[in-house]
Amino acid sequence: MKVFSGWHRFIFGLPLLFILIHMYYVMEFYKNSKMEVPHSQLNKKFEHLVLGPAAGQGLSNRLQCQGTKALNRSGASNSRSGLDESVTFVTVFTIYKSSLDNVDDKSSKTVVGNASYNKVDRSMAVLNVFINFIQVAMPRSKVVILTDPASDLSVHRNRVSLYPIQGEYSRDKLMLQRIRSYIIFLETKLQNLPQNPRNITHYIFTDSDIAVVDDLGQIFRDRPNFDLALTFRNNKAQPLNSGFIAVKGTPDSILRAKLFLQEVLKIYSSKYINASRMLGDQLALAWVVKSKPHFDARRFAKPLAFAEDIGDTSVLFLPCALYNWTPPEGAGQFHGMPLDVKVVHFKGSRKRLMLESWNFYSSPSEIEDMLCLILGSGRTKYDF
Template sequence: MRVLCSGWRRFLICIPLLFIVPHLFSVNQIQQHRPKLDMPNKSGNKFDHLVLGPAAGQGLSNRLHCEGSKALNKTHFSNNRRVNAIESTTFVTVFSVYNTSPDVSRVTVGNTSYSKVERSMAILDVFINFIQERMLQTDVIILTDPASDLYVNRRGVSVYPIQGDYSREKLMLQRIRSYIKFLEKNLQEQTQKDVRHYIFTDSDIAVVDDLRWIFHDYPNFHLALTFRNNKQQPVNSGFIAVRGTRDGITRAIAFLRKVLEVYSSKYMSASRMLGDQLALAWVVASEPSFDAKRYARPEPFMKDIGGSSVLFLPCAIYNWTPPEGAGQFHGMPLDVKVVHFKGSRKRLMLESWNFYSSTADISDMLCLILSSGRTKYDF
């Protein structure tokens, strides 16, 4: 009887193992065959290819819903509106090619291998591609150092040299100076009938909807800025729109001069990065009646700042950033108009254009961006 009971005990003990052992073996097999870079890791290492993860915003009615890189709902674009009623608009960016020692390191995106300089030029090229694809008959002007060896042979694109200090340490400061000099020159040459609006942006953005409508839909602003709910840097300098009337350009120049003055006197310690954004925030906050609580609501609003009528546009729509910023953790708005590939997202910008070129579906491309948004890539 004792032996019988002992045998049954061994049998009862072994029954769970019959289920557990095969399960452990199957899990081990899955772990062995799982791709090593299937999801972002926590070490901060950058990846050399796109990595898709969960798309934020699932279940929210006003956010893009995705299954992998396939859009499940429709984005809201204005491209089907009549463009011929809109006055001409030109994009302006600051770009400089630095004289660097020979760079033997290369990265490959798609079927193309790039050196460091070639990568920068490829990003500039994609910047132009998105503008000319999504905003037909829109010109692009590149402000650059006269000493820079920059040549761009593209229809509707011109290089505009402006003297200054384009070193990496002073580039953000120089950008404001170049904007001012460019606007001053155009104000001198402008005729009464010649109204051309300007949108000043970083060169690492993708325009995914027609931005000319902001000048039509908001007819009373002199310049427009993008904002986010960030206490230290609520105003982003990567997007500044200027109305092309004499009054609009004049007041925009005055506003930017004030920003430059504050930048030079208060934030030179941050001249390489962020100084311009800190100066912008200071100028806006210096208006006695300005309520900083407006930054918490992602809705456009107007405010008079130092005699200039400023339109504030939410970054979530007009300056949406994959790696950070307002809106990232709540997904991508269905009416997003600009995607800003700041920081380590430059590869994602090139990959997105390659994907769009092969599919011609802007919503699916946005899903690719959204699903890749929290991954650090190799440049």
């Protein structure tokens, strides 16, 4: 009976023994794994593009890529006729004092490819890549940077100039200040413009996180009878994006564009001031446009350009799908890329992708089409 009791205890003790042995090996494996992989690398983010299948394969109206080679892209426009020398890009850009204070903060460092950026460095890198893309796509155009006079901003580039405008450039008021700066810039140009100028300069106001990948002079060649152009998308609450605004360079058009933006500023300040950090300008744009009698907002549902008189201003509406296209935050979230994208907008965290795209585009490696590189990006979040 005693022998049976001992054997009984041994049998019932086996599962516990097995569990203890298993736990020992698990702990040893975990300890060895931590020794092999430093803790700093356990949750390390990607510092390079991860390429996967390009979305939109097999769709006739979408860009088809074989690796990074575009198979059906029409290519850059060939009918420039020298017009891009009469197009000036205008953007608002400043360096914040808080960014300068943290310039040596290691926690704010960001690695993109082989380069490490602090907050100021990466902001300047985005600005320079913005200029780079313009100078490749439209080499005779100019760039004007509207900035805070107190900003310690220095840009030494050909055909690039700074235009200081006094105002409120804090993060909470920057979008509001941007509209004010556009209005002041247009007022100044109007004052200095002869009534019948022989040479007309057109203006395209953009965010600094865009890449121009085709000639935009065709907007003014193909559509000569508009004053101001906006980009739209199929979004009920925010159909208009303020990151791209084109203004025809005649005295009448500059005046009408200025008056239009003044109305937007008025609505912005009265109705959407609580959204002054972001989105307020887009909400105000939509209100000004959609509040006009007989305007059919259903036209925003189809990506086809159209023109409409908004008050006394002739407004050309251009689809974001071509003139303000935003890459997905992960491959396959969009149904591919439209064939004739002319402007890529790297909103928010996509700015890392903007820098990486330029690095690939300008490198000696065999990257045949930067747009295929973007389309095949497998990054789920760009973390910039």
